Ligand SMILES: NC(=O)C1=CN([C@@H]2O[C@H](COP(=O)(O)OP(=O)(O)OC[C@H]3O[C@@H](n4cnc5c(N)ncnc54)[C@H](OP(=O)(O)O)[C@@H]3O)[C@@H](O)[C@H]2O)C=CC1
């Protein structure tokens with residue numbers, strides 16, 4: 423890049439090769455274990471990009487339970503090599519573009535789940551870093567009505583919610599029960615079922631203090647799982663979206679021919695489980711619903727957590743009582 427274009431890019435606030443550092447700050451673990459294995463380091467190499475990737479200056483990231491389960495070694499058989507920079511969800515600005523990338527340019531504000539397959543060879547260098555490299559097919563432009571922190575809380579959860587609804591062939595006029603309606607995935611499953619797929623009835627479970635939240639997200643029926651048993655409900659459902667690991671109970675509350683999709687835990691037939699696949703085209707499909715305000719990110723009010731407090735954020739995530747998404751911002 424010539425000096426003049428460098429100065430032009432710098433003036434425009436867009437990084438050039440010369441302004442991209444060789445090293446960055448990132449959260450890393452070199453062994454599997456508890457939150458204590460997480461270390462904040464400042465000498466991690468900025469990832470080199472492949473021709474189909476972009477380099478993102480990370481503005482915000484979000485945590486997912488899979489980050490914790492992966493760090494605990496639960497998926498070590500198919501994991502990428504250690505050391506690991508955790509983090510699937512990212513929102514930031516494109517600062518470098520690979521030679522094969524056509525859809526994105528330097529300066530684009532983007533968001534993504536950085537790992538196409540969550541458990542099979544997830545990115546070794548994820549989003550809890552100042553820079554991360556992502557394939558263009560996993561990226562979408564950030565919705566224009568939400569900030570980076572809100573955008574970072576969407577990708578893996580909204581992709582999971584949408585994939586679960588697609589896999590159960592959920593469609594207009596059908597009824598659905600979402601187990602764990604106040605969680606990261608469930609809070610979006612309620613909204614997508616109602617606003618995108620035209621559910622006739624959305625029911626959701628949550629604890630007492632979160633019943634009003636799930637109603638505000640579109641649940642017609644909010645069930646207090648601390649007081650009620652879903653098997654005592656008078657109605658059965660076309661679909662149960664199990665985001666907590668209660669498949670054995672879920673299959674007892676579906677209609678004849680109904681479906682149960684499980685995100686975690688043991689599966690009882692006819693229930694089935696899947697692992698989310700990242701896809702920028704799905705984010706692009708959902709962007710209009712986000713930009714219209716029909717689908718809203720839910721960010722846990724205890725956050726956003728500053729970059730220096732990622733370990734604290736994981737400790738809170740692992741209580742299994744976060745509301746919506748735990749976001750890390752600014753980075
Ligand atoms: N297969 C896949 O591809 C994916 C799997 N997952 C898995 O799905 C599960 C949900 O993920 P995510 O939404 O991010 O999780 P969260 O960490 O967001 O879930 C936290 C929520 O769980 C609620 N909760 C705890 N116990 C219960 C219960 N018995 N019934 C109803 N709600 C309960 C808590 O509510 P309260 O505080 O009121 O108890 C809290 O709001 C996780 O196990 C995750 O690993 C997630 C994404 C993808």
Ligand SMILES: CC[C@H]1OC(C)=C(O)C1=O
Nearest residue numbers: 487488540685686697698
């Ligand atoms: C087998 C489910 C596993 O995959 C993801 C993405 C999780 O969060 C899990 O628990």
